[in-house]
Each structure stands twice: as C-alpha cells, then as structure tokens.
Amino acid sequence: MSDNDGNSDITAGAPTRRDLLKAGGGTVIGAGLLAGCTGESSSGGGGGAEATNAVNETTTGENTTSGGGNSYSVRMAPMGNVAFDSVPESVFTRLTHLAGMAFALGRGNDVNAMHAPDYYDALWNQFTPRLDGVSLDWGGLYSSWEPSKEKLYELNSDVHLADPAGMFSLDGWNRTDIGEIRDNVAPWFGNYYSDRHAEPPAEWKDSYRYYGLWEMFEKVAKVFRENERYEALAEIHRGLLDTIEANRPPANERPTAVMALPTDFDKIYVYKVNNPGFLTAHTRPLGATEAFGDGTSSGDAVDMEGLLEADPDVLLGLGGMHPETGMQKVRKKLNENPVGKQLSAVKNDRVYAQGARYQGPILNLFQLEMTAKQLYPEQFGEWPTYTSGPYPEIHEEERLFDRKRVANIIKGKF
Template structure:
C-alpha cells in the first residue's frame, strides 16, 4: 500500500510518541538483538523462559523532556513522551495487563470482546470494588489500517509480527501505523514459543507472562503496580511450592476443550514452554498422555480412556453459558467416558482461558492448585456455573482485597 493508502492526505506524526532504536531498511523496528543466534527455536538462548522478571527490562527517563524508553521484542526500543491514554489490543493477555494496571477502561479493541468480557467478569466478581466492561468494543482479530486510524490509539498492545502473519500487512504498513498513530508494543508468539513468519525481519525473543507484564507496566509508568502484583504472585507461588506433593503422589491430568465432549475434543499439554501454561506449569502436573499427544491435538473419548487421567480440566468451563453439571452428566452417561477415573471420581473441573494476563493468572493458579491437589491446598468447590466460587478466606491462596486495591491504585 502507498503511505496514504489512497486517502490523499496522510495524517501527521504524533507529537507525543516516537520510535527509537534500530530501524530495518527504514521500516518497522525488528526487535532486540540477543544471545539467541543459532537457536533452533528462534527464541531465548536455551529455548526456555521463566515467568518472573530477569531484570533486563530498561526504562530510561530524559530529565529535560520527561521522555522514557521501554524495550521488548519484536519492536525493540520504543520511546514515549507521555503515558498512553487509549489502548488497542488484540489478544486477552495484553488486555488483562492493561486492566491489571488500572486501565481496563482505556482498552478500545480486543479479540471477541463480548465473549471475553463475560469470561473475565466471572473472576472480577471476586475483586471488591473492581469493575470491568469490554462489551461492544471493536473485535480486532482481522484488524485493518483504516480502523486503526479511526481508533487513533496512543499505543497498540499487539504483536506486529502476529499482525504481519495475517498476510494482509507489510512491514511498511506496520511502520506507518506506529509512526502516524501510536507504537506497537506486544509479544504473542511467547504463548507457545511459536516461530514467527519466515519473512519477518530480525530476531524474536520469548518472554514469560510476568516478564512481558513488567515491560507493559513500564509503558504506563506503573512499575509500582507491577511490583505490588508481582509480590502477590511470588507469595502465591511460594505457598504452592512449599506444599507440592512428591511426583509419585501427584494425579495424572489432561486439559481439554470442546463444546461437545462426545465429539471432537482438543487436548492441551500442561507443561510446555510459553505463557499459555503459566498457571499449570508451576504446579508440575503429571501428563496423562505421557508426552504422546501434542498440544491442540484432536482426540476422541477412546484416546482419553486409554490415557485415563485422574483429573480432567475443561477449557471454557468458567463461561457463563457453560454448565459443568451438564458436562459431567453427559460424561457419566457415556459408556466410554464413564470408565475414566476422573469422571468416576467427580474430578472434572472448569478452567478459564489460556491467553491469560496477570489477574487471571492469579485466579487460575489458585483454582488449578485446588483442583489438582485438594489435600494440600483445600478442595475446589463442586462448580456447575456462575462466577468464580467464593472460597473461605482461610482457604484462599491470595488476597483478593489486596489485588483489588492495586488495580484501583491503592498501592
């Protein structure tokens, strides 16, 4: 596309946001250089990452004009002259990050907004004094340049390499949006350590969920909120790590997703690299498939019975439109499914979302710990539908009021 895309008048560059750092061919910033040359995963030097901060994020403030720089792959160094006020997102891990920093109302776009608004509010119900409304936002999966000009966002919390993968965007298009409207600042291929498009310029680095969240917090000059939430998470992880049973005493588990548990069933692994497992990997679950099934594989009930998990985790089980009681009844009445240990023992439990941000991560760490290890962390209530169940205060693994206060700015 031409620079003005046929509109005749090209908008002027924003005065308050500008790119810094290296430019590839005069176009889009391609990202950070690092120690990952030659790595077959095209990621970090060892192909793995933790979910905590490694201390490499930079935030520099220029004393004379108040500008500051934040760095993250694949965009590299991005310089801001003021804190962004309007926020474009595509995937929910970025939208949840904005929400966690008290900027949920600043989000103007996201993938399937009504669906995820309904899901997120199942959890937000348990945060006193916190509200969230993403209904009616622009559904941004198949994003267009014209719509981005219309939204006029201060920052695009979206991975430009992921947008490039749509096949309808060039790096020149991406650079045009970043230069004329607001910068790109997002990372999505860290979800499963996917390889970016082969013709994407430059290297690509992977981050844990909370590593990425810290960088986003610095974009909004909200390091204090990040630090406070990270402290809550660190305490939660310490509680879990202190009481994890030995491997020999852990149940086998699977995570599945299906709108029809007697039809096509998607199986997901629980410990593979990437932030999609940020709530299961720290619990060190035992894979009922023993590594024989890759994440996203379609399986049938016979395959599940062969694996015979002790615990079955159901993606989408926390949606307001899902009835876990009905799902359990369907499985119990099916001749094949009824033979599974998880079904017979009543250990078929709901899950929320894999593209989680920090707030959902806290809730999902707690719920999954209880679902897998009730003797250590307290039993997960028999859940059929409705909001995240009320857990007695003495059995909560993190402080809801503290999280609510942080979101609302009471650090």
C-alpha cells in the first residue's frame, strides 16, 4: 500500500461493462476484466468470476484512455481498471469526500445519495456563499451510510462513488452482491480506508493502496473526463500549499493543537492533526504540534480531565460551522466548566470552529485557509471570531486563495 499514485500511463480499448453484458447475454464474462473484486472472499458465499482480478495496482500504474467509440477506463485501488462507456450523469456516493469531488467538478447536484445528506447540505452551504454563482442542494437525498441493494437498483446510478471494500464490510453485503450491483447497475469507484490509513478487510488487503485527497480527486476527475478542471483547481491547491510552506513558523514555535468538539464533557472524541490520511488534509500541511502523545490514538475518547492533561494551545472544533452547533454556546459551556475554563485554548480564546474531516477539494481549500489563520495568525492574518452563519468574509488581500477563480472553475469557466 502506498501514499502516492505512481505513474499515469495509458491503456486503450478496455471493454465496457455494457459490452460485457451484451457479449454474455446478460452474464459478465472474462474474470480478468472485472473491476472491483480483486482477491475477495466472504463468509456470505459466492464465487465465480468476481473472485479474481488480473490487475494489480502496485505493478501496473494508473491509467485513463479512450478506447473504441466513446469508451474509456480509469484505474484506482481497490477496484483495479474500471471501464465506462460514457461520462456518468447520476452519481451515488456514501461519504462526502467523494460527493465533494463531484461538487468541485460542477456535478454536485447530480449526486443522488450520500451519508447524512441534510447535515452535510447545511454544512457545505456555509461555504458556498463565498463562491459567487455556485449553488448546492443535497437536502432530502437518500441517506446511504448503510445502503440496501434494492435501493441501488432503484436509484439506477451511472457510477457508485463508493469503495467496494467499504461496502463489503457492511452487514448484509458480500462479494456476490457487490459484483451484482457493479455488473447490473454501475461500476464502483471509491477509496474509503485512505481516510486514516485504516486496515481494509483482509479479503481486499492485497489489492489496496492509500491515496491523498487530491490524488483521489484526480482519478474521480478522469471518471467525468474533467482533467482540465482538475488541473485548474490543483494549481490553486499547490499555490496554497506553497504559501503555507513558505510562511509557517519554525516547528519549535508552533502551538499544540487537537481536533475535537467538546459538547459531552464525559466523552470527548479527539483527533490528531498530523495523522496520515485525507482526514487531516487541512491540518497536516500546517505542521502544528500534537497535543496528545503516543498513548492516545486519533479517535479516542477522553473526559475533560484528560483534555486538560494534554492542554492544547488550540482547540479546532469539528463541525463547529454547522448551523446547529452554536460555537458561542460551546465556548460559554467550556468557560463555565471548572475544568474546561483551565484549558489554555479556552483562557486564550483559541477555540475555533472547523468544517468537516470528510472534505472534498473545495472545502479543503477553505479549511487550509481557515486553519492557517487559526494556528498562525501572525503569519497568515487573524481568523475572525466565528459564532454562526456562513464562512466569514475575509478582506481580499488577506485571502489565501482566489474565490472568484475557484467559483469559475466549478462553473466550467476556465
């Protein structure tokens, strides 16, 4: 398993799912051509062609191509080589890092399912007001954290931006179900365990690898034939990272920090800022000092005394920008708590709102900017005190990326 994508070579003429269905009279043929089930096994039974896949991500490289007619293929672990006979229109997602990629490519409103759609619709729309002419509506979509096979048939999507290995880990799903949906509805294309470099199911381990957020975005862009739009956004991202790298203070001058949102003081989930994986794509580049040592893992729960023992200089409040969170109430509650008010972050007014860890590329740009200002105000400008409402308006010369340029790219003007 690896952190980077390697090369991006070209392979032509891969048969599409539709071609295979036609050739087999409704039955997929050719085990080595099947995308998405490399080396799987399951106690749920099943066998046959989907048990093997001749493509190994670590030895064959990454590719996209036009084959005969309008067909093309894109490779990503753990699926292997995934064939498309046309650009997908309707888009199924589970997690918002992939929904956010569709949004960045101007396809946000083509998403038909996602985890907690009403919650994330409200959260994402705290950022869209800063992108002129860009709108998003995910409210009322199918909530797909544990999707049913029947619902996937009903949605009849053109692509499932979801990790088949992640689906395999859900109750009620086995290898046969995953292959059935892939062959009869639409391909799978997603990678879940890159979130924090977690271990995939044993049946998928040999075909798995880890990707950064923007590496994965590049592959999703190829699915939608949007390479140019990806490159335009990636250029902005690279510029932002260069700005951060050039201006952040030396390591010995950086504050201690942790991501957490203390609402239940008996059970505070804490997340490290430098962990591997795309969940820290907005904090890791900033290189703050971890508040918690090796004895605490990212995602562990502590009580208020445990938080005080670590005593972070900066507390980054996950989901703090959601309209229902109420950062003013969170800060007030901390100041009124006999232990909470002793925290350095509380005493120094450094309890800040954050957005989402399962971020797509657009949220990543905003969150890199906001976190840079929250951690290093002297270098990147003060972060406005946030209580509620959309992402604060920042004066143009203090912005770390060009909102108008980003909005135009999303709208296809690049």
